[in-house]
Amino acid sequence: MESEESQFATLVMRHLFQARGIDMTGYSPSFIMRSIKKRLGRSGAPDYAGYLRLLKRSEEETNALLGTLSVNVTEFFRDRGAFEGFARSVVKPLLQSKIEGGGIARFWSAGCATGQETYTIAICIAEVVKDLDSTRLPMITILGTDISTSALAKAKAGVYTKEEVKGLPDNHLLEYFKRTPQGYEASPALRKGMRFSRENLLEEPQSKYFDAIVCRNVMIYFSREMHDRVATNLYHALMRGGYLMLGKTETLMGTPREAFDVVDLENRILRKKV
Numbered sequence: 001m002e003s004e005e006s007q008f009a010t011l012v013m014r015h016l017f018q019a020r021g022i023d024m025t026g027y028s029p030s031f032i033m034r035s036i037k038k039r040l041g042r043s044g045a046p047d048y049a050g051y052l053r054l055l056k057r058s059e060e061e062t063n064a065l066l067g068t069l070s071v072n073v074t075e076f077f078r079d080r081g082a083f084e085g086f087a088r089s090v091v092k093p094l095l096q097s098k099i100e101g102g103g104i105a106r107f108w109s110a111g112c113a114t115g116q117e118t119y120t121i122a123i124c125i126a127e128v129v130k131d132l133d134s135t136r137l138p139m140i141t142i143l144g145t146d147i148s149t150s151a152l153a154k155a156k157a158g159v160y161t162k163e164e165v166k167g168l169p170d171n172h173l174l175e176y177f178k179r180t181p182q183g184y185e186a187s188p189a190l191r192k193g194m195r196f197s198r199e200n201l202l203e204e205p206q207s208k209y210f211d212a213i214v215c216r217n218v219m220i221y222f223s224r225e226m227h228d229r230v231a232t233n234l235y236h237a238l239m240r241g242g243y244l245m246l247g248k249t250e251t252l253m254g255t256p257r258e259a260f261d262v263v264d265l266e267n268r269i270l271r272k273k274v
């Protein structure tokens with residue numbers, strides 16, 4: 001990449017980090033540059049400097065760029081390694097501690113879109129449970145919430161097209177979904193303890209005392225101030241010692257940051273200090 005381009009890509013990445021806490025350093029600069037060029041062409045900005053000025057003053061353009069960077073999609077096992085980390089560093093120790101100490105294990109998929117993330121969490125749990133003493137398992141609940149009622153309607157239906165289930169390993173598809181004329185339908189066993197409801201993350205959480213919250217690729221669209229508000233809400237919704245998992249490019253900003261320990265940096269798993 002030309003050095004002017006790479007300097008510009010660095011400035012855009014810095015803007016995304018400062019404005020939204022999105023750390024794009026793991027992405028290839030040429031991929032980022034392709035996305036920027038697409039937006040630059042459509043935005044009417046005269047040149048790189050003009051586009052950067054536009055980005056800094058326009059939340060809308062920042063959102064449009066994020067959309068082009070393909071961060072507005074959802075899928076099963078989005079960032080596969082992250083969910084392997086989630087099963088290993090969150091689900092397993094959490095269920096073990098409930099087996100020993102008692103109590104319900106409560107998971108929240110916050111900003112779950114059309115539900116793929118929520119069902120992914122359920123699959124991670126079902127897989128971990130296979131290695132645990134089935135006679136001592138805690139009650140497990142999973143709440144999926146989103147601000148979009150149409151997305152939630154699909155999440156509740158739990159039926160996905162062939163294209164949408166592409167990210168699911170065949171064995172999971174076979175075990176946890178049923179082929180129907182409408183598509184692949186999540187099994188009743190997978191939905192056990194699961195419910196969906198509409199919730200705006202900028203408002204005070206409707207439920208609290210969660211043991212684990214997965215909030216991935218939601219705060220990236222928010223301004224710094226909104227990010228802080230959501231982070232504070234999530235903090236209050238978590239039990240002490242509860243886990244918070246963010247998206248692959250996300251960092252926690254604002255006051256609650258100090259109240260968490262990092263469990264798994266690569267997979268953005270944090271734990272509320274006890």
Ligand SMILES: C[S@@+](CC[C@H](N)C(=O)[O-])C[C@H]1O[C@@H](n2cnc3c(N)ncnc32)[C@H](O)[C@@H]1O
Pocket residue numbers: 071072073074075078110111112113114117145146147148151199200201202215216217218247
């Ligand atoms: C990019 S999707 C992320 C889906 C999923 N978490 C994932 O990582 O694949 C972002 C979701 O956040 C939801 N969202 C945006 N603003 C929200 C808000 N204020 N409260 C709750 N959900 C919100 C959107 O409706 C969308 O479904």
